[in-house]
Amino acid sequence: MKLKMLVLFQLIFFWINCNSRNDPGLFIDLSSLRFEGSVKIILLKFNRDGDFTHEWIKVDSITTNEKRVNWAVKYDHPFLAQLSVIDSKKHIIGFLPSFIYSESHLNIGTDKNIKVYNNSSPFIADGRENELYNKKQGLFKRPHFKNDEVYYNAIKNNYKPVIDDPQLISQVNEYEENVLGTVKEYHNYYFTVLQLMDIAAFLSTNTLEKCYNELDANLRHTIEGQRISNFIDNNKLLFNGKNIPPFVVKDKNDKEISSDKILKGKYHFINFWASGCAPCIDEIRDLKLMYNGLDTNKIQIVSLSLNSHFDDWLKASDIVKINWPSYVQANNGNQSLMKIFSLGYIPQSILINEQGVIVNHNLNMHQLSSFIKSNRMLVTN
Secondary structure (H helix, E strand, O other): OHHHHHHHHHHHHHHHHHHHHHOOEEEEEOOOOOOOOOEEEEEEEEEEOOOOOEEEEEEEEEEEOOOEEEEOOOOOOOEEEEEEEEOOOOOEEEEEEEEEEOOOEEEEEEOOOOOOEOOEEEEEEEOOOHHHHOOHHHHHOOOOOOOHHHHHHHHHOOOOOOOOOHHHHHHHHHHHHHHHHHHHHOOOOHHHHHHHHHHHHHOOHHHHHHHHHHOOHHHHOOHHHHHHHHHHHHHHHOOOOOEOOOOEEEOOOOOEEEHHHHOOOOEEEEEEEOOOOHHHHHHHHHHHHHHOOEOOOOEEEEEEEOOOOHHHHHHHHHHHOOOOOEEEEOOOOOOOHHHHOOOOOOOEEEEEOOOOEEEEEOOOHHHHHHHHHHOOOEOOO
């Protein structure tokens, strides 16, 4: 009888232990770490804000002296996370640079394939989409097309790709069908929306919209999902031949000015940027190399900042020394530049003619230079 009771208790204990480990949340194995007393475990979240700047922010932390920890953290949507284990001497003894925190049981333990660096043990997460995330972009990797520039121009200026080359259109169709099929298979994975956001600029608007509609509603409501939605709306808004929407911005004197006062009588190359965006600063520096040679009676560069704070924009403008018309958005609500133009990313650019009709958008410097030269918009001696 005693033996039966002992076996029964062991079975009950095993059942409780297994179920507690399979609950949604983190199971963290610290048995490989050497520490005395307690350690602090900190969970961070990768945060994307309205100014297109990124930062890691603290979500929660716990203190424990256990070697195995079950930890469930409340959240609204899945997120990209980072985890650190800190000992009593404030040394980081365990670190996981990035993983996906989602509605599933996740195991976190030492990654034996990576050498220990500076006495800090590298961790690895497994469970649900982390097995895919650890492989990064393998599922969505874009092939090398026969002519990347023709392909990119075909998808950015049309709802569906319009390509005369049979071989190239066949490549594009095969790639987009593979992406759509993968999204359908992993429609409820946060990994999918992360990767889809990264390749959005390399899909036709038609296919991107189909992919977005396949995502679970919970994922469409994440910041990444909203940016994909904005990207789709942005593409539809900026197809060649459409009129640029009206907007209001502020000048350096904090005075509001409407777009019809800024964009008139010539071609305009409109550059969207923000002070916290490093690629934006690089693009402005490239434009500065080109600007002095422009005939500004024929074409003018105009920079529009998405900064939420006027002083941040003013300071950044002085640092990069923008020497053409430059403005900041006047409103951070529904009339913000980000909302009006459905901007899902920056830098972006729009080229319009004298009538305010979109001629092209997101030109690289080589394409812009070729357009300027072919239309004789350079200063002549």
